[in-house]
Amino acid sequence: MIQNIISNPTFYNATQGTVAQMTIKTGLNSVARPGFILLDKNIDPHTKKFSASKEFLYQGLSLLMYLGIIIPIFKHGAYALAKNKLFKNEAVFKAFPNPDEFKKFLKLGSEQEKLTKLSEISKATGDTFNRTNISEESEHLANGVIESSSLIGTILGLAVVAPLTATKAIHPILKAVGLVKDEPKQETKA
């Protein structure tokens, strides 16, 4: 019973890959971190509201930026580079034109399903794809291209780009919803 829950294939497939892991983790952070701030009894209500909103916005904006800009550039860019320049003779990159198509193939449960998919692609493209030219090693290569580029994109996106850009967008949003007020300018008498 416990073994069946722990080795659940749906959970396994849903959490495979750098992008899925970081998306879920950042999503959880956007709920958990403001939650921890709101539970803190040592902070006054206004500061709590401000800090929790700031944290929620930071995590949300980071996630949007990560999924919308960083990952498409790195994941799709690296896959295109591997397909057109670095490994243009590898059949795996010819069979699967983009990383999403390849990931769907990788997640197929059985060897039989993979063979069926390869014969479907062969019929559609006119080329021959089988387990001889798309071996397990070819799968690891294509997966390595996707995962390493996603990993570099993740580090740059969440540790460098997001802190530099998301923080600049937070203040105007908080100001628009009334959580930050402009400090009155001090008048100096001549």
Add this chain to the structure above:
Amino acid sequence: MSLKNTLIYIGKNVKPYWPTVAVASAELIFRPTFTLMDKKSPSETKKYTALREGITELIAAPTYLALPVLAAKASDLLKIKDAKAAKMAKHNLQTVGTWTAALVVIPGLCSAMVKPFMDKIYNKKDKNEPAKLDITSKTEIEAPKPQISNTGSTVYPQTISLSAFQNRGMKVGG
């Protein structure tokens, strides 16, 4: 090791906790650096925030590594016979370990360790700091107030007599 072999290795062995450990390690360097680079904040605030962020990430990076590794060890204890099911169990437990670290363990460790550590450093620093000569704040020496005499004229009291600076006949050298 060629690029191809490296990519094959990554594709074959990628673990669910790699990205979280990598991001926490990168943040250990970049977060305090960005804070210290901020020109708008006062120097002491920057140092305090950077140190606090550094300690937080110093706790987060090894925790993100330790919990999934321990969770994977737990999956070995279950002794799942089917190799595919064992692989999935290991992955799933590592993922749960990462989430537990992010949701409960790291916030808990940080709230238990960061503030006391910061207080210790800053209190110690305050005690050890030598007394500084205050040359910036304003001195408040009351100027002598003028008094109105019976005749109606204004009299300025002389606290130091001019005669104090007069030559009283002392000679140097003879």
